[in-house]
Amino acid sequence: MIFFVILCRFLSFTSQNSAKLMFKSLFYSKLYEWYETNHRVLPWRETEDAYAIWLSEIILQQTRVAQGMEYYMRFVSRWPKVEDLAAAEEAEVLREWQGLGYYSRARNLHKAAQMIVANGERRKANGECIFPQTFEEIRALPGVGEYTAGAISSFAYNLPYPAVDGNVYRVIARLLDIDEAFDTTKGKKLFHSKIEEFLDRDNARLFNSAIMEFGALHCTPVLGDHCESCPIKDFCAGYAHGTAELLPVRKPRPKVRDRWFTYHIYTDGAHTLIQRREAKDIWYHLYEFPCTEEQTDDTYPFTHVLSHQKLHARYMVHKVQKMPEIPGTLVIRWEELNDYALSRLTLRVIDTLQHKV
Ligand code: SF4
Structure with missing residues (x-):
């Protein structure tokens, strides 16, 4: 406690320089000693x-x-x-x-x-x-x-x-x-x-x-x-x-916005469709399956939390003979998915797809 009282003094602009230096150097030596012994090697x-x-x-x-x-x-x-x-x-x-x-x-x-x-x-x-x-x-x-x-x-x-x-x-x-x-x-x-x-x-x-x-x-x-x-x-x-x-105190957090995504997974057995996110929104320039955004009464099995948004996602598999032509999408072979930068949510969806496409 005594150190603290003096510490407050040394942090005030009216305190004496020599007292400041003495207590600063004591503070540093304690902190550095702890660091030398405990720090992680990174x-x-x-x-x-x-x-x-x-x-x-x-x-x-x-x-x-x-x-x-x-x-x-x-x-x-x-x-x-x-x-x-x-x-x-x-x-x-x-x-x-x-x-x-x-x-x-x-x-x-x-x-x-x-x-x-x-x-x-x-x-x-x-x-x-x-x-x-x-x-x-x-x-x-x-x-x-x-x-x-x-x-x-x-x-x-x-x-x-x-x-x-x-x-x-x-x-x-x-x-x-x-x-x-x-x-x-x-x-x-x-x-x-x-x-x-x-x-x-x-x-x-x-x-x-x-x-x-x-x-x-x-x-x-x-x-x-x-x-x-x-x-x-x-x-x-x-x-x-x-x-x-x-402590510390932070200001109240802004309200989290909920969003509901439905991914449309087209497959002819060998190919699928992906699209690049172009809007100034989350995941700019990352790829994902074609996505529509609306809230329905269905179940959304995936939840993905970002700093100010909570995403609820589901997917629908569309088995087709011929890949549809949807503007803004690319037809790729399934094994080429790894060549594209995908959002973590898309990766989680892919993990559950085995045997379904
Ligand atoms: S651990 Fe943190 S809060 Fe506790 S005495 Fe040390 S500096 Fe103060």
Whole structure:
């Protein structure tokens, strides 16, 4: 408790610099000690290659580490340099991304790679492209927000920028007992000013890695007995006040929209029909079976939840002698389905089709 009182003082603008430095350095040493002992070995934390770090950060947006790892390994092995990714077809990138969701990330990744390569001035003597090296240039890439730019700048170049992800919001909210919603404009501003105070400017790489990992592994949403064994509990206002488990606060979630899809699966035994989603809607440029959208009284055996939508799906098999001509569709052989980037829901439907087509 005593540390916490003084911590509050050091975070106030009126506190003495020497007290600030002393308690900051005590806080960092506890946090870093924990990190050295407990952190996971992750390939993108073992490199300073900005391209590889950028790939990992885009893949890990809204994706768990265990799932993202497989995609990261595939991407760096198939496209080891930014030039390789820029030279790929968008369809290939989407195909490799299949199953990860939020496909705009893959499209932006591809677009950004092409922008980096198109910038001919940024080349090493051997002709290789130089990845952007300042926060501002990284932030300007498609698909890169404030968090991702901070993460790449600090992990690749040790630049003094915070990387504030959901884990960091949670840790900061609890350490300082902030009950302002962190996902509002006002809340974001408040949290960013606090994290700027916390940031170890000389060791941003280590600081960001440690506080993110601490949030992911120790200061978790459900705390259990983690506070008792916490190395920084003496600095934690949420712990001292008994409010930690209630934090962080977020703004009320928008209402989820329900949609009902019927997939029409045409087959003559050897072929089927697919179509590419062209509307600026979910799964832009992914392929699926021809789909109609309306709610009926029938049963929809598939449920697929996206961030703001709940999809209910069913399918109807149409066995035909000759494939119909439906505008916007492609006739393909069944075994060619694997060559197209398909939504996860379509893949789930395909899994249940055996013996029915
Ligand atoms: S004491 Fe508990 S709430 Fe506070 S930082 Fe540690 S684990 Fe998180």
